Each structure stands twice: as C-alpha cells, then as structure tokens.
Amino acid sequence: MNKMENDYRPIENAAGKTSVEMANAQKYIFDLNGWIFLPGLIAVER
Secondary structure, eight states: OOOBOTTSOBSBOTTSOBOOOOOHHHHHHHHHHSOOOOTTSSOTTO
16 A cells, blocks of 8 residues: 555555646646546557
C-alpha cells in the first residue's frame, strides 16, 4: 500500500515514482468531463 499525504493523494505511484498533484485547470476539466487527456502518459509501443 502506498504512503498517503494529508490530502489522500499517493506519494508514490505503482512504479515507485513520485506522484505529482494535478493543476487546478486539470482538476476543473476532470470535474467537468469526468476524464482528463494526458498526452505522452503511455508510450506508443504499448
């Protein structure tokens, strides 16, 4: 189980890399649409 910060956001992701907080604009788009487009998140090879 990942360590959690006070805001319940994981400190590390499943790969053990440090997670980053979404920007306010990203949170707004997610709340508005229920999804968010993150280009380059998954390598093309996959």
